[in-house]
Amino acid sequence: MASLPREEVFERRGQAPAPSKDFCQLLVTRREVIFRWWKISLRNEFRESRPGEIKESQEDFLDDSSLHIQIAIVFGAKVLEHVLNLCRGNYDFLEQLPVPLLLYIISFLELEDIARLSQVSRRFEMICNSNALWENIVENLCDTITPEMKELAQEMGWKQFFFTNRLQLQLQLRRRRQK
Numbered sequence: 001m002a003s004l005p006r007e008e009v010f011e012r013r014g015q016a017p018a019p020s021k022d023f024c025q026l027l028v029t030r031r032e033v034i035f036r037w038w039k040i041s042l043r044n045e046f047r048e049s050r051p052g053e054i055k056e057s058q059e060d061f062l063d064d065s066s067l068h069i070q071i072a073i074v075f076g077a078k079v080l081e082h083v084l085n086l087c088r089g090n091y092d093f094l095e096q097l098p099v100p101l102l103l104y105i106i107s108f109l110e111l112e113d114i115a116r117l118s119q120v121s122r123r124f125e126m127i128c129n130s131n132a133l134w135e136n137i138v139e140n141l142c143d144t145i146t147p148e149m150k151e152l153a154q155e156m157g158w159k160q161f162f163f164t165n166r167l168q169l170q171l172q173l174r175r176r177r178q179k
Contacts, residue, residue: 009086010096015040016074024074028086033061035071058087095123102127107136134158148173 010028015021016037027034033056039049054067061067062084072080085092097105106114106128118128127133135158139145145153152172153161161169 009091010083012075012079014074026071026075026079026083028058028083032057033067033083033087035067062087095121099127103130103133103136106133107140129159131158134162138162148176152176 007029008027009030010026012026014024016024021040023038023040025034025036027036035054036051037053038051056064056067068080068084071083082092082096106117109117114128114133118125131154135153138153138158138161149161149169152169156164156172164172
């Protein structure tokens with residue numbers, strides 16, 4: 001099992017779907033899974049409701065299918081799968097990084113590595129083929145990019161722009177000027 005730098009490993013907060021609309025928190029620590037909820041209601045019968053909490057060891061959580069269902073309903077199947085993997089000792093922190101940070105990191109990779117990374121998962125395929133990544137790569141590698149070139153790149157896609165040879169780009173820019 002990988003060693004973790006802090007007690008809290010994962011946390012999500014959100015609102016349960018209608019009709020309940022309760023506020024929920026999911027917290028995974030190194031040893032346990034904690035699911036908390038706060039009743040949100042204007043109805044008199046729920047005005048005195050207190051917040052609830054289910055706290056289980058990671059081992060017990062793996063066997064608690066009713067809690068799995070609650071988590072899937074509130075936070076979705078991907079979050080549930082991630083929490084189950086954490087409880088099994090499978091930590092994939094790279095999958096959880098925000099997209100802007102991943103774009104920044106990926107922009108430093110070699111082109112072959114970007115192609116390989118795009119085959120890892122659907123998420124990485126989308127990121128590795130995104131206009132945002134290829135715009136960043138083009139801007140880092142090219143000395144000057146004129147507004148006209150930017151317009152063409154946005155029209156044809158930054159990745160396509162990057163892989164189009166210079167003669168073809170010059171021809172397309174000349175055609176654009178003539179229109």
